[in-house]
Amino acid sequence: MQTVIQGGRVIDPARRIDVVADLFIVAGRIAGLGQAPTGFVADQIIDARNRIVCPGLIDLCARLREPGQEHKATIASESAAAAAGGITTLVCPPDTDPPIDEPAVVEWIRRRAKAAGQARVLTLGALTHRLHGERLAEMAALQEVGCVGVSDGGHPVANSRVLRRALEYAATFHLTVFLTPLDPELGHGLAHEGQIAARLGLSGIPVAAETGIIARDLELVRDLGVRVHFGRLSSARAVELIARAQAEGLPVTADAAIHQLHLSEIDLTGFDSRCHVHPPLRSLRDKEALRAGVADGVLGAICSDHQPHEPDAKQAPFGDTEPGISGLDTLLALSLRLVRDGVLPLPAVIERLTHGPARILGLDSGQLGVGAVADVCIFDPDIDWRLEPGDLRSRGRNSPFTGWEWQGRVTHTLLEGRIVYAAEGEN
């Protein structure tokens, strides 16, 4: 199969390319930019004039709910939503049921993802057995079957001795450790500890619930030299800690969930359970600091932190609802909004969604160099649209962004050169 994507503005941040040119794909790989490779005869032509052509998005944190919570979503349903959102790689944290703490689960997820065939699904293995934070998981075996890292899966390890050993063991195999920094005790609450929580009478989660754990973990990194990635930061002080550690040369990276860059504690007014997330939405100042962190690269990736829910999970008084936002459908649109808001230029936003997360994962993907796997996202930056609740492709309809108006929409998504999504009216 030979495909040419014609006349698009190709943005490939990994190689600082931003040019209007044809992109050639042969046998699932990038074969040339601007100039056709010798002997190229197009089987398929995609008209990309006035459109942006960029690497497929890489999402560092997406709950697909399978295995274990198929009433919320499945690998097939969420892969389709990813494809429609221009996302070609999903990284699945290990808090499935059963958790990803043994090779059989990794294999099972791989088979399901392959059968769905709409997105690449990568897995993070468990850092500790059953994610209980007591015994080490079989990290080497998990790596062997393809886990791209190990993670606490949203259940931070409370026991510092266990964590130290887990980090040490992971470092032995050069595994990157993905941590979600939130003290399980201090982080037990419903909203950012601030004026909105005071008014609404919601139990507060102080910033120290995040920064205390990060500070501890950074000291362990300093001792061990292990590569650690902190996922889903929520506060200005956390960004500061990471920036300082990076300046010192510690091998740490971090990301932000896209909703943290657009919402704040104020959005909880009216007890909107769609904005119930963990870590919580914090102050406007925190939101601005997270945006600045993404802009200057301290936060090297933006992820969806996708958590699809069945309607019942959100249809209750705030404190009885489950946290999380269904984010695959809106990852690109919300990211493009950062450009409009003047946070960072378009190529930089694309970097945080492609090459940035690829580097964190230690992968060679997220770029369009010759020989790279042809995972491609094509979007029209000028389409105005509005997200209606019925438009969500994810099975999880729990989005606070319905009714928002956007500019820029995906027209095609290619996975290994194959079109896995084409917007209505596109070939």
Next chain:
Amino acid sequence: MSAAHLQLDRQGRLLHFLTVEGLTRRHLTEILDTAESLHGVAERQVKKLPTLHGKTVVNLFFEASTRTRTTFELAAKRLSADVLNLNIATSSAVKGESLLDTLRNIEAMQCDMFVVRHEQSGAAEFIARHVKPHIAVLNAGDGRHAHPTQAMLDVFTIRRHKPDFPSLRVAIVGDLLHSRVARSLIHALNILGAGEIRVIAPRTLLPAQVETLGVQVFHDPRLGLREVDVVVMLRLQRERMEGALLPSESEFFQRYGLTEERLALAQPDAIVMHPGPINRGVEIDSRVADGPQSVILEQVTNGIAVRMAIMSITLGHHARSIGESA
């Protein structure tokens, strides 16, 4: 849509009573004046008015309460309504029925008003958002968030003793962190233009940034109680010791309990209030609770008139709003 808007119709009239926050002085004054006119009913030989004749009020209590439920029941009965008491804490919620299912079932029984108490902040608002439009929802306490009828009976009681709000100094003492009573009362006092609202508690019992509610923060009652006109003591729950918020009841009483000595710091004619039930020797000394400055039992009596007022106002507006839209 915030609760402030949810509870009003297009003309700005009260359809539900979910929170005091966001209401105007006109709303509160209407309630207080109506309550004043109803206050005499209890002293009459025949204690009933026909206002809610033929209406059904459901007390929907997801959290155990005898006192509040009883005063709502009495208020409804004095307005000639039929009353149904549902104690959900011990029935369907335990069997796994969702709150929405419970609501649908009770709605199907053709009721006109839900009086709701729930352990989660925001529950009354959630229910108001989901019930059929002909049903009025009164919040009888949602988590730590709001207890607006209690706040109204508190300001009603204050107004009867101290009608000049701009010159008023009020101190609220104790567990503000968990107190829906305090949050609603602070809003009500601010809306009515109270001169000064002080909160007095150790830092563990104050929500972060409590000053943004419009209060002055004191940690020492010897300073905070000075020259106040009203002292509102809050109930201290036993479980606060287990949550590592306080070392012991006795230490709390030593530092913050309202004794005759401490009360002497306030104005000589200061009144002492408490939403009840009181813990003698924990937040308040018996001599103060039973003393001449205490209006604690008066609050209970006033609670009936205030709740009658709120019931008749909201159901009255409901009838009109439904009539207008029909």
